[in-house]
Amino acid sequence: MAQKILLKNINIPGINTFEVYRQHxxxxxxxxxxxxxxxxxxxxxVKKSGLRGRGGAGFxxxxxxxxxxxxxxxxxxxxxxxxxxxxxxxKDRYLMTHTPHTLIEGMIVSSFALGANTSYIYVxxxxxxxxxxxxxxxxxxxxxxFLGKNxxxxxxxxxxxxxxGGGAYICGEETALLESLEGKRGNPRIKPPFPAIAGLYGxxxxxxxxxxxxxxxxxxxxxxxxxAKIGIGRSTGTKLISASGNINKPGVYExxxxxxxxxxxxxxxxxxxIANGKRLKAVVAGGSSVPILPANLILKLANGQPxxxxxxxxxEGGFATGTMLGSGGFIVMDEDACVVRNTWNFSRFYHHxxxxxxxxxREGTGWMEKVxxxxxxxxxxxxxxxxLVDVSKKIEGNTICPLGDAAAWxxxxxxxxxxxxxEWHVNNPKAAMDGNYGLANYADPIPVVEEAx
Amino acid sequence: MLAVKEIKFSTEALKKVDEIIARYPESxxxxxxxxxxxxxxxxxxxxxxxxMDYVASLLNINPIEVYEVASFYTMYHLKPSGKYVLxxxxxxxxxxxxxxxxxxxxxxxxxxxxxxxxxxxxxxxxGVECLAACGYGPVLQIGPEYTFYENLxxxxxxxxxxxxxxxx
Numbered sequence: 001m002a003q004k005i006l007l008k009n010i011n012i013p014g015i016n017t018f019e020v021y022r023q024h025x026x027x028x029x030x031x032x033x034x035x036x037x038x039x040x041x042x043x044x045x046v047k048k049s050g051l052r053g054r055g056g057a058g059f060x061x062x063x064x065x066x067x068x069x070x071x072x073x074x075x076x077x078x079x080x081x082x083x084x085x086x087x088x089x090x091k092d093r094y095l096m097t098h099t100p101h102t103l104i105e106g107m108i109v110s111s112f113a114l115g116a117n118t119s120y121i122y123v124x125x126x127x128x129x130x131x132x133x134x135x136x137x138x139x140x141x142x143x144x145x146f147l148g149k150n151x152x153x154x155x156x157x158x159x160x161x162x163x164x165g166g167g168a169y170i171c172g173e174e175t176a177l178l179e180s181l182e183g184k185r186g187n188p189r190i191k192p193p194f195p196a197i198a199g200l201y202g203x204x205x206x207x208x209x210x211x212x213x214x215x216x217x218x219x220x221x222x223x224x225x226x227x228a229k230i231g232i233g234r235s236t237g238t239k240l241i242s243a244s245g246n247i248n249k250p251g252v253y254e255x256x257x258x259x260x261x262x263x264x265x266x267x268x269x270x271x272x273x274i275a276n277g278k279r280l281k282a283v284v285a286g287g288s289s290v291p292i293l294p295a296n297l298i299l300k301l302a303n304g305q306p307x308x309x310x311x312x313x314x315x316e317g318g319f320a321t322g323t324m325l326g327s328g329g330f331i332v333m334d335e336d337a338c339v340v341r342n343t344w345n346f347s348r349f350y351h352h353x354x355x356x357x358x359x360x361x362r363e364g365t366g367w368m369e370k371v372x373x374x375x376x377x378x379x380x381x382x383x384x385x386x387x388l389v390d391v392s393k394k395i396e397g398n399t400i401c402p403l404g405d406a407a408a409w410x411x412x413x414x415x416x417x418x419x420x421x422x423e424w425h426v427n428n429p430k431a432a433m434d435g436n437y438g439l440a441n442y443a444d445p446i447p448v449v450e451e452a453x
Numbered sequence: 454m455l456a457v458k459e460i461k462f463s464t465e466a467l468k469k470v471d472e473i474i475a476r477y478p479e480s481x482x483x484x485x486x487x488x489x490x491x492x493x494x495x496x497x498x499x500x501x502x503x504x505m506d507y508v509a510s511l512l513n514i515n516p517i518e519v520y521e522v523a524s525f526y527t528m529y530h531l532k533p534s535g536k537y538v539l540x541x542x543x544x545x546x547x548x549x550x551x552x553x554x555x556x557x558x559x560x561x562x563x564x565x566x567x568x569x570x571x572x573x574x575x576x577x578x579x580g581v582e583c584l585a586a587c588g589y590g591p592v593l594q595i596g597p598e599y600t601f602y603e604n605l606x607x608x609x610x611x612x613x614x615x616x617x618x619x620x621x
Contacts, residue, residue: 075478087544087583118478125491125528126584128599161476166487166526169582183486183518185525201481244546244587251588288545288583329587331546345545349582355525 002269003230005218005238006211007254010098016133018140021101029217030146033109034154037220042113046216048224050236055081055172055209056287056327058311061216062224067196068114069204077205078116080107080213081177082123082130085169086287087349088329091240092210094252096123096130100137106213107160108146109220114206117157121210122177125164134162169353173401174207175199176355187357188401209327211240232258235310239328241270246334248272257310261285262299264309265332278334282418285314286326288346289406291413292339293323319413340425340432343414344372350407361404364395368411375422378429385422389415460507466496470511482512486522490529495597499530527581528596535570535577537617540594541605543580547590555591555605556580562614575621576614 014020021027033042047062068076080103084092096103103121111119123131138160141147149157163181165171171180175189178200199205215237219227228236235257244250247265249272255264264270265280274280283298284290301307302321307314314325333342351365368391371384392408399405415422425432462470469492470485477484489508490500497504505519512519523529530538541556556567559578563571570577586592589603602613 084585085583088546088587090585090587090589093585124585125487125526126594126599128597129601159476163476163484164488164491166490166522167528167581168526180487181484182481183483183512183514183522185522201478242588244590245549284545329546331549331587333549337549342545342548345543345548349544352582 002254002256002259003238004254005230006095006102006214006240007099007252015099016097016101016137018101018137018144021099022144025221026101027105027141027144027146029105029220030108030112031152033112033220034152034156039113039115042109042216042220045219045224046113049215049219049227050224050231050234051212051215051219051227052235052311053209054211054215054239054327056086056289058325061208061212064196064208065114065206067194068206069197070115071204075118075203076114076116077200077203078107078111078114078119079174079177079181079200079205079207080119080121080210081172081174081207082121082127082210083165083172083177084127084210085124085172085353086289086327086329087346088242088244088284088287088331089327090242090244091252091328093127093130094242095210095214095240096127096134100130100133101141102214102217103134103210104137104141104147104160105217106215108141108151108158110206110208110213110216111158111160112156113216116206117159119158119160120163120181120200121160122163122165122171122181124171125166128164131162131164138162168355169349170355170401170403173403176401177207178205185355187355188403190400230256232308232310233312235312235325239309239325241309241328241330243271243330243332245332246275246278246337247332248275255309257308258313259309260306261309261314262306264330265299271330271332274332274334276334278336280332281335281337282333282339284323284329284331284333284410286324287329288331288349289402289409290324290326291319291322291409292343292417293321293413294417297321297417298323319409319416323413338376339414339418339421340372340376343411344369344376346410347372347407350403354403354407358399358404360395360398361407364391364404365407367391368407372411375425376432378425378433380422380426380429382423382426384426385415385419388412460497460501460503462492462496462511466492474512483514483518485512486514486519487526490519490523491597494529498536499533533570536575536621537577537595539576539578540581540584540596541578542582542584542586542590542592544583544587546583546587547592550590551605552591554607555593555610558607558610562610575618 051061052058170176171186176186180186195205280295347369351369356362392412395404396408509516509519591605
């Protein structure tokens with residue numbers, strides 16, 4: 001049985017309440033950190049743990065913390081990014097719904113480590129039920145003396161507030177999130193300066209994903225070295241994977257990084273195989289932004305070795321044959337799924353969500369959506385396929401924030417790996433309009449694989 | 454439709470406004486804009502110009518600062534909507550498990566196009582982008598509480614509509 005850190009107690013009735021959470025060892029990290037450690041000690045443990053940002057970028061959390069400027073007399077802020085919006089990702093919703101105190105405890109220790117006395121949790125506005133859950137959890141923690149003035153008599157003060165977003169994917173980008181938290185449109189800022197120097201209200205700020213912050217409590221209690229023992233290589237610890245699409249058991253799974261992709265898809269402990277006895281066609285492994293891979297490449301590396309669920313293994317082969325772990329939004333497509341339609345759908349998403357600040361993204365996402373729409377609806381030309389590649393190249397790397405790249409990659413990778421499906425749509429416009437199914441000749445020819453022992 | 458009526462928060466909501474503004478440092482009350490717009494939408498149904506002007510006056514900012522924000526974010530309704538706005542996720546993972554069918558079903562059952570309001574004023578629907586519930590798709594949400602309905606089927610949509618109609 002794989003080790004669980006974040007979801008270890010998820011099935012205990014009442015774990016969403018302070019009382020039950022506390023009975024099961026909750027808030028031990030706050031006691032340990034505030035009473036026996038210095039702020040720098042906590043940062044050091046997080047550095048040792050090798051924890052990497054769980055929101056998608058995978059940047060080492062401890063290193064991000066150590067960049068925080070500490071000028072005298074200027075407040076510092078910790079802002080938790082709970083604007084979970086990457087298609088395919090729903091782990092933070094799950095964690096906040098079922099074990100909100102895991103996040104609050106992590107917020108307290110992390111704020112202490114950074115020297116923040118006011119911290120915000122920016123939750124996407126659609127998650128009103130989760131906002132109410134978090135506000136209740138905060139009130140409970142405050143009531144028990146773990147928040148507010150002079151926490152546990154240590155002299156440390158902290159207030160945590162929950163801020164609702166307004167419905168905008170772009171606010172998951174950290175500087176857009178800060179703009180939004182300041183009551184403005186979510187337009188990403190030009191960097192530098194980075195938030196660590198000038199973030200919220202121009203003050204030094206750290207923005208971390210829900211899952212990263214939640215992992216800090218365990219690291220404080222058990223030590224960074226222990227955390228680093230879990231996982232594989234530079235992919236330390238556990239990761240929440242949101243599994244969706246055509247699988248038997250969609251849901252959120254906590255895995256030890258390094259699990260094989262094959263086991264994750266086919267084992268009953270996780271996805272339980274492809275739904276309705278179909279075959280696997282393709283996977284988008286890390287949220288809609290990362291390159292889509294056909295069945296053969298997601299299960300195996302180009303050299304035939306099994307591909308693993310880790311930052312390095314998923315990226316193995318670069319964009320030619322690899323992808324990214326991203327936020328862990330694992331979208332599985334069966335043999336009937338239409339890659340062209342799905343790519344058009346994702347393009348519509350990015351067009352809708354582009355903030356409009358940079359022309360390559362604002363215009364390019366619109367063009368990609370339009371061209372993909374006409375291919376999907378039977379009006380495509382053969383030259384459209386290269387046109388799409390061209391547009392995606394002109395967006396990539398030419399925008400202030402990564403949304404441009406995120407919009408370009410799914411299109412470029414779909415054409416890279418499924419070009420003949422696009423060509424088939426152009427050559428068979430009527431069938432493409434009636435059926436909306438793919439060619440299915442990419443479906444993994446291997447029958448359902450037995451579980452790895 | 455909302456007839457001309459004085460735009461003013463209830464005493465209870467005004468208390469909430471003060472509570473929200475107190476979350477931010479001095480002179481940073483503009484941070485309260487998004488939460489206040491949610492509050493206003495829950496109270497008045499949608500964000501009319503009058504409602505936005507009122508919010509601007511509460512925060513002591515220019516009306517344009519409210520308009521530009523309300524029009525940027527998708528959750529704020531800038532025109533009147535049904536009492537229940539059914540927002541169905543239309544993004545990739547949900548579509549893999551039948552979201553497009555659910556949108557067609559809603560269109561047929563309600564007899565209105567996306568964004569229109571049913572004649573009884575009860576319903577409108579719209580396709581929205583990823584709601585971060587991909588494992589439970591197809592999903593829809595209904596404001597202002599943003600209650601979630603998961604794993605939708607034709608039957609469960611029927612049931613939901615009947616249930617909501619019966620409440621009125």
